[in-house]
Amino acid sequence: MIYFDNSATTMPYPEALRTYQEVATKIFGNPSSLHQLGTSATRILEASRKQVAELIGKSADEIFFTSGGTEGDNWVIKGVAFEKEPYGKHIIVSDIEHPAVKESAKWLSEHGFEVSYAPVNEQGFVDVEALAGLLRPDTILVSVMAVNNEIGSIQPIQEISDLLANEPTISFHVDAVQAIGKIPVSAYLTDRVDFATFSGHKFHAVRGVGFVYKKAGKKIMPLLTGGGQEKDFRSTTENVAGIASMAKALRLVTDKEGFSLSKIAKMKKIIFDELAKYEDITIFSGEGEGFAPNILTFGIKGVRGEVVVHAFENHGIYISTTSACSSKKADSSSTLYAMDVPTEWATGAVRVSFSNDNTKEEVEQFINVLHQLMKQFSFLK
Numbered sequence: 524m525i526y527f528d529n530s531a532t533t534m535p536y537p538e539a540l541r542t543y544q545e546v547a548t549k550i551f552g553n554p555s556s557l558h559q560l561g562t563s564a565t566r567i568l569e570a571s572r573k574q575v576a577e578l579i580g581k582s583a584d585e586i587f588f589t590s591g592g593t594e595g596d597n598w599v600i601k602g603v604a605f606e607k608e609p610y611g612k613h614i615i616v617s618d619i620e621h622p623a624v625k626e627s628a629k630w631l632s633e634h635g636f637e638v639s640y641a642p643v644n645e646q647g648f649v650d651v652e653a654l655a656g657l658l659r660p661d662t663i664l665v666s667v668m669a670v671n672n673e674i675g676s677i678q679p680i681q682e683i684s685d686l687l688a689n690e691p692t693i694s695f696h697v698d699a700v701q702a703i704g705k706i707p708v709s710a711y712l713t714d715r716v717d718f719a720t721f722s723g724h725k726f727h728a729v730r731g732v733g734f735v736y737k738k739a740g741k742k743i744m745p746l747l748t749g750g751g752q753e754k755d756f757r758s759t760t761e762n763v764a765g766i767a768s769m770a771k772a773l774r775l776v777t778d779k780e781g782f783s784l785s786k787i788a789k790m791k792k793i794i795f796d797e798l799a800k801y802e803d804i805t806i807f808s809g810e811g812e813g814f815a816p817n818i819l820t821f822g823i824k825g826v827r828g829e830v831v832v833h834a835f836e837n838h839g840i841y842i843s844t845t846s847a848c849s850s851k852k853a854d855s856s857s858t859l860y861a862m863d864v865p866t867e868w869a870t871g872a873v874r875v876s877f878s879n880d881n882t883k884e885e886v887e888q889f890i891n892v893l894h895q896l897m898k899q900f901s902f903l904k
Contacts, residue, residue: 525840525885530672530876536727539772544727547764554761554849555750565761569762578777581707581736588754590721591733592700594746596623598757599696599718599735602663602743604631610692611661616676617641617649618861619671620737624698625857628666643861646809647676654838655686661690664694669702669711669719673845673858673874675818685697686714694718698727698734701726704776705784705815715838718739723765725877728772732765783879788816790877790886795819797890801897805868807859815876820845822871826900829898831873834899838892842875 526534531644534544546567552560554568569583576583582751589595604614618626618640632638650666665687667678680697687695696718702711704726704751712719722733737743737756751759778782798804803824806813823831828844835842859869875889 525881525888527658527877527885527889528843528877528883529648530725530840531728531843532724532876532877532882533727535729535768538775539728540770542771543764543768545673546767550763554763555752559861563875565760567767568763571766574770575734575773576616578773579703579712581712581737581741584754585736585739587735587737587760588755589733589735589757590731590762591719591724592621592698593623595720595722595733595735596621598746599720599743600624600627600664600666601631601766603682603696603718604636604692604748606742606744607663607694607732608636611659611663612636613639613659613662613825614663614664614666615639615641615657616656617643617654617668619643619673619676619847619858620666620668621645621700622671622857624666624668625896632898636658640870642745643676643723643858645723645862646813647671647674647807647858647862648813649678649683651686654683658686662690662693662698666696668698668700669859670699671707672818674703674820675701675815676809677702677710677813677815680716681713682709684713685788687715696720701815701818703773704780705817712736718743723769723772724771726772726776728769729765730760733770734769735822737840779879782814786879787877787881790881790883791819793883793886794875794889797893803897803900807864807872818874818876820872821872822873823867823897823900824868826871826873828871828873831871831896834896835889835892838895840892842873845872845874 550563550567552564554564572586573583576586591841614619616624628638639657670677687693694717697711697716699711700722706729717738719736725731734796745756752758798821805822807820
């Protein structure tokens, strides 16, 4: 089996799984309980919070644990909107955001808020000048992802931060789910960013756990109310074992980052160059510093994406049709549509995404299968 769908989810590190099992079986108390088991769980919870904060260069009191990226995005988009509603009801999100952001914004538009969508250029980068033209006196929130999940374009977070430098009444949210461990933290957690969303299973932790960075002093309304956990911002019994596992995985990813990113970039380059040899293949992910090293999206002329996915699967190679979160809906890529890519190409796009666990031998096998499939597809036309 060759797993090239790491932007959809990653295989948990063995060390992260061991941490989960140890905490789940030995320190299984509820952190809210007064007895020793509860106290021990609280110590693990807060030690994990401190480690996560240190690894992204922030303070422990700015880290809030969630169930993952979707909850985090929903919380920030809706929580900030309702918190700041007395000051304005206008929100800006980019046109290539993950559905967790775009659908949250759409929901708000159905409940009295106004949403504007910042366009992107043909390469999939947010047009900062166009975004600037959307700002209004009643704008309360801007949300732009750090790395696009479909083509890997690294968004101009620093430029947007500079744009918003003199707009203190506008909150700035960054969906960093696809960024952590792939590009430097400094590239997307600028001093101007107020909120950022992360998901553990994207960096080799277990599923069902993530975290939100909330800059100290920034206000947000809770999405979940109840027992008052997470300083009353996110009520529900904390997933201590999952949180500890995530902290462990983040430590491992950070420690490996220097070596692994170079390795991943080389694998992407080899496949990129091979794809570029075919006239019937269009590559949507660029090379160089403007794109994440782990994502490579392309389309084969006249062949739908799901056909390509299953063709590779028949050879034991697992890839996806752009965003795996919505691929079963058989929709074309929203990012490629925003880039004005023709429908016939957008519906045929597939995504290959790497991790440090992948090897050069797997890349060579992928290329061999690609050559076979291209011959097969040529007979279908």
